[in-house]
Amino acid sequence: MEEKKTDKMEQPLFTRPEGGEEDELTIDWMALIRRILAIRRKLYLAAAVGLVAGVIIALSIPKQYTVSVTLSPEMGSGKSGGGLASMAASFLGGGGSDSPDALNATLAPDIVASTPFLLELFDARVRTANGKVDTTLVAYLDEQSAPWWNTVLGLPGMAVGGIKSLFSPAKEEPLTDTDSPAGGSIELSEKEAGKLKSLRQSVLADVDKKTSITTLTVTLQDPKVTATVADSVVSKLQQYITAYRTRKAKEDCRYLEQLYRERQAEYYEAQQRYANYVDANSNVVFQSTLAERERLQNDMSLAYQVYSQVAQQLQVARAKVQEEKPVFAVVEPAVVPREPSGTSRKVIVLGWIFLAVAGVAAWELLGKDYWQKFRSALS
Numbered sequence: 001m002e003e004k005k006t007d008k009m010e011q012p013l014f015t016r017p018e019g020g021e022e023d024e025l026t027i028d029w030m031a032l033i034r035r036i037l038a039i040r041r042k043l044y045l046a047a048a049v050g051l052v053a054g055v056i057i058a059l060s061i062p063k064q065y066t067v068s069v070t071l072s073p074e075m076g077s078g079k080s081g082g083g084l085a086s087m088a089a090s091f092l093g094g095g096g097s098d099s100p101d102a103l104n105a106t107l108a109p110d111i112v113a114s115t116p117f118l119l120e121l122f123d124a125r126v127r128t129a130n131g132k133v134d135t136t137l138v139a140y141l142d143e144q145s146a147p148w149w150n151t152v153l154g155l156p157g158m159a160v161g162g163i164k165s166l167f168s169p170a171k172e173e174p175l176t177d178t179d180s181p182a183g184g185s186i187e188l189s190e191k192e193a194g195k196l197k198s199l200r201q202s203v204l205a206d207v208d209k210k211t212s213i214t215t216l217t218v219t220l221q222d223p224k225v226t227a228t229v230a231d232s233v234v235s236k237l238q239q240y241i242t243a244y245r246t247r248k249a250k251e252d253c254r255y256l257e258q259l260y261r262e263r264q265a266e267y268y269e270a271q272q273r274y275a276n277y278v279d280a281n282s283n284v285v286f287q288s289t290l291a292e293r294e295r296l297q298n299d300m301s302l303a304y305q306v307y308s309q310v311a312q313q314l315q316v317a318r319a320k321v322q323e324e325k326p327v328f329a330v331v332e333p334a335v336v337p338r339e340p341s342g343t344s345r346k347v348i349v350l351g352w353i354f355l356a357v358a359g360v361a362a363w364e365l366l367g368k369d370y371w372q373k374f375r376s377a378l379s
Contacts, residue, residue: 072328112203112233246321
């Protein structure tokens with residue numbers, strides 16, 4: 001009986017039909033079924049091992065929640081003849097024209113992933129759904145759990161870092177965005193850099209280039225915190241784009257306001273000189289007096305013309321600032337999710353069972369035979 005059983009086990013699964021081509025193979029399904037039945041105990045054991053491993057892996061992965069916010073930015077058209085600035089210029093007699101946008105919606109992913117933007121999110125106030133944690137986002141990132149294998153894989157790096165710290169001198173605390181001067185470089189500590197990297201992976205932005213629809217996605221381990229952070233990201237992104245788009249217009253407006261005050265003072269001074277001269281020489285009819293009076297009057301008229309032109313340009317610049325502000329229509333707001341995102345624990349467990357059974361079956365049905373042939377060829 002043992003010999004017959006052994007003969008059945010050693011029957012080849014793949015056979016070449018008589019008169020067929022060299023590459024043509026057929027599967028002996030009966031032999032395959034018999035070999036599967038013969039190793040069924042090993043498959044049961046593999047399924048049990050896969051079940052235990054899947055449960056451990058599934059319970060080790062923390063739940064995560066995802067919130068998506070959809071924005072529809074209404075950017076300027078960049079054409080002349082429309083908008084508040086063009087209307088003001090037309091009304092005041094100027095020839096206003098709009099320049100192309102320095103920033104459009106396609107840069108939203110780069111803005112969201114930038115270091116200054118994420119550092120500003122660190123101070124956002126968050127509160128968990130159960131109300132036990134009420135702190136800043138940077139402190140909440142320490143509260144998030146991680147799979148146990150992350151700690152195991154990080155042990156070598158921690159050991160190397162600990163050894164380096166013993167032989168390196170103490171360093172001053174690096175500057176953050178609040179400590180560094182505006183427009184200067186930003187230096188982060190190793191802990192801050194790690195949190196920044198984690199937050200950069202959790203906050204993502206995607207733009208549809210055809211429709212300019214911007215989708216912001218935030219993934220964290222608490223549903224209420226995730227929705228709060230998503231709302232903060234939307235608010236700060238609007239502030240960033242608005243500040244960037246209106247910066248040039250505001251600079252022009254400030255320059256024209258200064259120029260306006262200077263030209264106004266010159267006009268008032270010329271007007272006062274003319275009035276004082278007329279009052280002092282009202283009864284004098286000498287030609288030299290009349291010539292001086294005409295000169296002062298011309299100076300006053302010229303100062304008024306320059307003052308009037310600058311005033312018109314200032315009105316156009318103020319309208320330009322308002323026109324450059326983008327309008328964001330929130331198509332889908334931040335909603336607190338009720339179910340976790342990502343792969344469910346059931347799917348993880350079933351996947352590990354399948355991998356264990358498939359691996360053992362592949363080894364018993366195919367791998368073992370090829371391994372024996374390989375060893376025989378080497379010996």
